[in-house]
Amino acid sequence: MLQYILTHQAEFMVLLRQHVILTCSAIGLATSIGIPLAILASRIPFLERPVLLLGNLGQTIPSLVILALCIPFLGIGFAPSLAALFLRAILPILMNTFTGIKNVEHGIIEAARGMGMTENQILWKVQIPLTVPVMIAGLRTAVVQAVSLATLAAFAGGGSLGDLIQQGIMMVDQERLMTGAVSTAALALLADFIIGLLQQWLTPQGLKISA
Amino acid sequence: MIRLENVTKQFGVVKAVDQVNLHITPGEFLVLIGPSGCGKTTTMKMINRLIDPSAGRILIKGKDISAEDPIQLRRQIGYAIQEIGLLPHMTIADNIALVPRLLKWPKKKQRQRVEELLEMVGLDAATFMHKYPRQLSGGQRQRVGVARALAVDPPIMLMDEPFGALDPITREQMQDEFIKLQEQVKKTIVFVTHDMDEALKFADRVAIMNHGKIIQCDSPEMILRRPANKFVRDFVGSDHTLKQLSLIKVKEAMITDIDTLHPDNTIAQAKELFKRGSSNIVVVAKTGEAIGYINREDLNKTPEDRFVSEITVNSISTVASDKTLKDALTVMLKNDAGYIAVSDENRKPVGLITSSRLRQIVSEPRLNSREEQ
Numbered sequence A: 001m002l003q004y005i006l007t008h009q010a011e012f013m014v015l016l017r018q019h020v021i022l023t024c025s026a027i028g029l030a031t032s033i034g035i036p037l038a039i040l041a042s043r044i045p046f047l048e049r050p051v052l053l054l055g056n057l058g059q060t061i062p063s064l065v066i067l068a069l070c071i072p073f074l075g076i077g078f079a080p081s082l083a084a085l086f087l088r089a090i091l092p093i094l095m096n097t098f099t100g101i102k103n104v105e106h107g108i109i110e111a112a113r114g115m116g117m118t119e120n121q122i123l124w125k126v127q128i129p130l131t132v133p134v135m136i137a138g139l140r141t142a143v144v145q146a147v148s149l150a151t152l153a154a155f156a157g158g159g160s161l162g163d164l165i166q167q168g169i170m171m172v173d174q175e176r177l178m179t180g181a182v183s184t185a186a187l188a189l190l191a192d193f194i195i196g197l198l199q200q201w202l203t204p205q206g207l208k209i210s211a
Numbered sequence B: 001m002i003r004l005e006n007v008t009k010q011f012g013v014v015k016a017v018d019q020v021n022l023h024i025t026p027g028e029f030l031v032l033i034g035p036s037g038c039g040k041t042t043t044m045k046m047i048n049r050l051i052d053p054s055a056g057r058i059l060i061k062g063k064d065i066s067a068e069d070p071i072q073l074r075r076q077i078g079y080a081i082q083e084i085g086l087l088p089h090m091t092i093a094d095n096i097a098l099v100p101r102l103l104k105w106p107k108k109k110q111r112q113r114v115e116e117l118l119e120m121v122g123l124d125a126a127t128f129m130h131k132y133p134r135q136l137s138g139g140q141r142q143r144v145g146v147a148r149a150l151a152v153d154p155p156i157m158l159m160d161e162p163f164g165a166l167d168p169i170t171r172e173q174m175q176d177e178f179i180k181l182q183e184q185v186k187k188t189i190v191f192v193t194h195d196m197d198e199a200l201k202f203a204d205r206v207a208i209m210n211h212g213k214i215i216q217c218d219s220p221e222m223i224l225r226r227p228a229n230k231f232v233r234d235f236v237g238s239d240h241t242l243k244q245l246s247l248i249k250v251k252e253a254m255i256t257d258i259d260t261l262h263p264d265n266t267i268a269q270a271k272e273l274f275k276r277g278s279s280n281i282v283v284v285a286k287t288g289e290a291i292g293y294i295n296r297e298d299l300n301k302t303p304e305d306r307f308v309s310e311i312t313v314n315s316i317s318t319v320a321s322d323k324t325l326k327d328a329l330t331v332m333l334k335n336d337a338g339y340i341a342v343s344d345e346n347r348k349p350v351g352l353i354t355s356s357r358l359r360q361i362v363s364e365p366r367l368n369s370r371e372e373q
């Protein structure tokens, strides 16, 4: 495997870079749209049901189906892959943020309101800080899913470590297959580790103490 | 200070609060009590506009609060609920300084206030300031909750079962401290509880609610002595005699016409006292403390040139004059004593409590006969 990487260094690096770029853009997009959307939805009562429904429905559709559905609209290449990854990643981020905000203990909010905090202050100073751990748990799921889903981008011609797996299967090339599979797994573990650090760093101190 | 006029709150078909009228005067401690679901919390939350009434109006200092900005209103009313209300992601200092921060007090003033309040509720500021709520015990959190409600020194405090989640011992301790605190800060307080003993301990007036209505609103004594109806009587419970004793301070009920003798007085001097009609004689030491009493039979059997010390029965229990009659009764029962001496803060005897006096008090038909004596 190492042998393979060394001999095909240039090609491997291209695929790795594509894989990382694809994943990162999808996550970046999903986070920057998912979190504000969740916050908005939590503030507008009539959005609650549709959001929950969409979230649950979305989570049940297999990833490959999402990808397949994107191709007719976006053609082949980077765009449909990004769209599929984005759709997959936004769900856990959106849902976790939304339910996190909604599930902050009612007594805490009532107390904050009783103290004279405005609804905005309650959102930003109480609900969101208390939701951070749940939010990041959602991000974690999203990232790990996106890293593995990015391998399917090979089918859409998006280019990723998935190419190695696909080629490996078609050419019955164990070495190539293993390289693609193992490096994707390693990437997922690395991403998980980084998010773990992020979680440590972002979680408010007072919430790290087990109650 | 706070006036509720025909206030009604309807949740769908449920009338949570039904035509309530209440007038709470400045500095008054009003306790709302009643069975679960009777509308206590709803009544209280209408005062800081967490809930708006369906009908009727509420005035604070003469102003209709429905015309006021709820945010400003709430910042002027202390609000303490069960420990759940502390924000877990903020330090104790930040929790207490919540409203000062909203009001943009200077940092230094906020910090001083936090330290002052922590000391006031009996927590060491240096130790607790930088801790988080989850690092505190239930009792400590409750103290922080009270401190937070007092932060900007609001004239009005609303407290919804603030000691509800505590074990009985901590609870009683917190109650005693809270009474002392209230003597210092003298707030107008609306306090919700389930616990009649707690109500009687704190209240200037108790408002007993049922099904959204106020059934009786009266001083604790009147509630105990003249329950408005069967509901109140049942709610107060069958041990109301004992409860009544807990309302009366020893110094209000003690027999004050006592005479004292020293151990080195002569029997003749003692007899002289009895002849003058004194019936309550306490023997006191040179230091002024009560040490015992003498019996009349012993006195008559003893030659006049002997000393009081020879016939003194050296056992007398004492109770401090600022305790309640319930405490006095406890001392009497524990020591199997028919009477006990009452001592002032210098441990000097200032009166007596006898079992017949206790019987007389609980059977007094009229409320104020005690004061009229």
Ligand SMILES: Nc1ncnc2c1ncn2[C@@H]1O[C@H](COP(=O)(O)OP(=O)(O)OP(=O)(O)O)[C@@H](O)[C@H]1O
Pocket: B011, B014, B015, B016, B034, B035, B036, B037, B038, B039, B040, B041, B042, B043, B194
């Ligand atoms: N937001 C609400 N929506 C609908 N019904 C409510 C609401 N809040 C309270 N109620 C109902 O109003 C009634 C009074 O409730 P409230 O909370 O004031 O009672 P409480 O006296 O404080 O009871 P507890 O001692 O159990 O705290 C209850 O029947 C309750 O179910």
Ligand SMILES: [Mg+2]
Pocket: B040, B041, B042, B160, B192
């Ligand atoms: Mg209640």
